[in-house]
Amino acid sequence: MFSETSTANTLDQASARVAEPAACDTSRRQFINHAGRGLLAVGVAGALPLAAAEAADLGSGAALPPSGPLDIKLPSLEAPTDPKSDDPFNPDAPDRRVGFAIVGLGRLSLTEILPAFGQSKHAKPVALVSGEADKMSKVAQQYGIKPSSCYSYQTYDNLKNNPEVEVIYIVLPNAMHHEFVIRGAKAGKHILCEKPMATSSKECEEMIAACQKAGKKLMIAYRIQYEPLNRMAQKAVRDKTYGKTKLIQMMNCQNQAHDQQWRHKKALAGGGALPDVGLYCLNTTRFLLGEEPSEVEAYIYSTPGDDRFKEIEENVSFTLRFPSGVISQCMTGYGSFNAKSYAVHGETGTIKMDPAFTYKGLKQERVHAPGGKQMTEQPSNPAKDQFALEMDHMAECVRQNKTPYTPGEEGLQDHRIMEAIYQSAKENKPVKLTSITKLDAFRGTPPTEEQA
Secondary structure, three states: OHHHHHHHHHHHHHHHHOHHHHHHOOOHHHHHHHHHHHOOOOOHHOOHHHHHHHHHHHHHOOOOOOOOOOOOOOOOOOOOOOOOOOOOOOOOHHHHHHHEEOOOOOOOHHHHHHHHHOOOOOEEEEEEEOOOOHHHHHHHHHHHOOOEEEEEOHHHHHHHHHOOEEEEOOOOOOHHHHHHHHHHHHOOEEEEOOOOOOHHHHHHHHHHHHHHOOOEEEEOOOOHHHHHHHHHHHHHHHHOOOOOOOEEEEEEEEOOOOOOOHHHHHHHOOOOEEEEEHHHHHHHHHHHHHOOOHHHEEEEEOOOOOOOHHHOOOOEEEEEEEOOOEEEEEEEOEEEEEEEEEEEEEEEEEEOOOOOOOOOOOOOEEEEOHHOOEEOOOOOOOOHHHHHHHHHHHHHHHHHOOOOOEEEEHHHHHHHHHHHHHHHHHOOEEEEEEOOOOOOOOOOOOHHHHHH
16 A cells, blocks of 8 residues: 555656656657556556646647647557557537538438437538427427527528528428428528439429529438448449449338328329339439439339328339440339348349448448359448438538539439339330430539548
C-alpha cells in the first residue's frame, strides 16, 4: 500500500513530466507510454483525471483547428494478414453539416431516414413538415428540432425564410412529389426526392425544369446506387470480372397488408407493384450495366376479387433487352411472400445478391470455378446505413457544387421505361425504346470513396 503522500508525489512527478515542452507535443500513445511508467505504480485509485489526460494530448493553451477537415487517423491494431478494423467515424462538426428538412413523417421517415442522421457525416435534420402537429411535436423533441422549424403542408413555403435548411427531403405519397418538389425549388432549396420520382414522365420533366429554373439541385433517392455491396457488384460487372454479362434475373416482391393504405390508390401511388418495388429491378439493372434498354416486353396479372388490387396492379413480369445483348428478366409483385434478390450471370461466374434491396442485412455471393473447381465467395458487408450514404452524397454535392449521381434525369428515364412496360402489357407485344448509346447517360458525379 502506498500512502497518500507517496501517491501525491508520484502524480506530481508524472504531471511535471507532462508539463515539459517535449511532452506537450506527444501523441496520446506516446503520452500513455511515458506517463504510464509512473502511474502504473499508483494503481487505479490514483489514475490521472480525464481532464489532465486531455490537456496532455492538446498541450497547454492548444487551439482547435478553425476550419477544414476534422479527420482523425489511428495506427492499425492488426497485422496485414488480419481484417482491418474500422477507421474513426470522422463526422463534420455540427455547424458545418448541411441542414435537411424532412417532409412527411410516415414509416420510412420515422424508422429509417431520421435515425440515419446518427450515421451521417455531412447532414443533419433541422426542420420538419407534417400534417399531424402532435406527431411532429414529439419527433421535433426527439431530434432536437426547434418548434419554429416545424411546418404544416400549408406553411411549407415558409421554408424559404429558414436559412438553416439547405436541402428538402420529400418523403410523401408518389402523387405529391411533383407539387412539393416544385414548391421547394421556388422556396430556394435543393431537393432530395424519394422514388418513384413522380407518377408520370411529364411530371418528372416539370420537376427537373423547376429546379433548373431555380438554380437548385434535384436528386432522386435511389439508395441501392450508394450501398456498398451493390456498388461492389457494379464494379465486378463493369470490370468484366467474370467475363461479359449475359443474363440477369431480378426479383422484388412482398405481400401487402389488407388495408386502405395510399399505395393501393392509383391517384396517390400512380401504379402498384411496378413503380414501388419493381422499380428496384429496373433501376438496379440499369445501374449495374450502365446501359439503357432498347426494348421491353411485359405481362401484368392481378388476382380477381382482391380488394387491394381494384385500382393498381399486383404482379408484373418484364424483360429488358440491351444493345450489348444482355437480357434482364424482372419480376415484381404485391401479393406473394417477401423476396428481394438478383443474379448476374457472366461467362465465367455469377454474382448473387440475396437479399439485395432490403434496408439492412444484404448479402452477396460470387460463384465461379477457377482451375475447374467450383467455389463460392462471400464479400463481407460494410453494413453502412443506406439513407445516411445517400444524404451524405447530397450534402457533398451541395457543398462542392456537383451534380448528384442520381439526378432528376435518372428518375425521368425510369418513368419513360415504366410507361413502356405498361404499354407492352396492354398491347401484349414488345415496345421499342429510344436508342441511347452513352454509358451512364443520366447519372452525375459518383459518390466519393468514403460513401461507397
